[in-house]
Amino acid sequence: MKIVVLDRSSVGEDVSVEAIKQFGEVDFYNSTPDELVAERIADANIVVANKSPMNESTMKDAKQVKMICQLSTGYDNVDIEYCKNRGIHVANARNYSTAAVAQHTVALALSVLENLPYYDNYVKSGAYASQPRFAHFKPWYELEGKTWGIAGMGNIGRRVAKAAEALGCKVIFFATSGHSDCRDYERVDWDTLLAQSDILSLHCPLSDRTFHLMNADAFSKMKKSAVLINVARGAVVDTDALYEALVNGEIRGAGTDVFEKEPILADNPLATLKETGKLQLTPHMAWASIEARERCVEETCKNIAAFISGEGRNRVV
Numbered sequence: 001m002k003i004v005v006l007d008r009s010s011v012g013e014d015v016s017v018e019a020i021k022q023f024g025e026v027d028f029y030n031s032t033p034d035e036l037v038a039e040r041i042a043d044a045n046i047v048v049a050n051k052s053p054m055n056e057s058t059m060k061d062a063k064q065v066k067m068i069c070q071l072s073t074g075y076d077n078v079d080i081e082y083c084k085n086r087g088i089h090v091a092n093a094r095n096y097s098t099a100a101v102a103q104h105t106v107a108l109a110l111s112v113l114e115n116l117p118y119y120d121n122y123v124k125s126g127a128y129a130s131q132p133r134f135a136h137f138k139p140w141y142e143l144e145g146k147t148w149g150i151a152g153m154g155n156i157g158r159r160v161a162k163a164a165e166a167l168g169c170k171v172i173f174f175a176t177s178g179h180s181d182c183r184d185y186e187r188v189d190w191d192t193l194l195a196q197s198d199i200l201s202l203h204c205p206l207s208d209r210t211f212h213l214m215n216a217d218a219f220s221k222m223k224k225s226a227v228l229i230n231v232a233r234g235a236v237v238d239t240d241a242l243y244e245a246l247v248n249g250e251i252r253g254a255g256t257d258v259f260e261k262e263p264i265l266a267d268n269p270l271a272t273l274k275e276t277g278k279l280q281l282t283p284h285m286a287w288a289s290i291e292a293r294e295r296c297v298e299e300t301c302k303n304i305a306a307f308i309s310g311e312g313r314n315r316v317v
Helices: 018-023 034-040 080-086 098-114 116-124 155-166 190-196 216-220 239-247 290-308
Strands: 002-005 025-028 046-049 067-070 089-091 147-151 170-174 199-202 227-230 253-256 279-281
Touching: 002 018, 018 025, 018 290, 046 290, 067 290, 080 089, 089 290, 098 116, 098 155, 098 199, 098 227, 098 253, 098 279, 098 290, 147 155, 147 190, 155 170, 155 199, 170 190, 216 239, 239 253
Parallel strands: 002 025, 002 046, 046 067, 067 089, 147 170, 147 199, 199 227, 227 253, 253 279
Antiparallel strands: none
């Protein structure tokens, strides 16, 4: 069995991928430029990928490929129809990052509400040591009694809902897919979610339904005191609309871990907002705790083992 790992660095150099070697001969590449994909997978039986394009252009000469195993939950890089026509098994890693993303969602919300970067800098800069009184005040806000709205009540959304409830919030949600079997929390329509949420967190996949779900119209319907948290996909939020909403005071603040173009572009207007109380940014790391990345590798190995034994574990096609 010849296995080619195209995007080894996608799980970080601090996490071992040696377990993949149990299944055969493995070629590891930290990352693979698009133009080198075809060459590197030419004699592969199994391709382990994350962002590398898996389509007719890159795979037409890789006649021995029988499986594409994603080092991720998302599989936007895979041409599913092409793989289906060729009989190529595609599997993804699932639910490995639920705890990490939920934790980071709450961390971003708390950090924005409490403006923790400002307070941290105030102490470390020496300003606190030079003031005469024991405390320093800049407005911050409690979660107790607030309404936490969730767009996308999947595994991550439900985990966030439990945490928000434990912190004293009322939870409401909107089913971005149009359906949901969740009965634990109040389901509302989109406009109600926007109007009632004090904190609104996004946990939906990117699709035609959710592209720029948060646009200028959506922001105009939110409370001026609301906080938006995006840990879903960058393009669920219209970047320019979010910038305008923050600058014009349509919402109080936002925290985002994802961007329409990643890494963030130098001319992204969000990068110009230096007031941490309005906006806090992290570099698409909500999913990436040590434990989550280790689970991602474990899930990948389980998917390969299942494929070899003829099972359809986590099969996309």
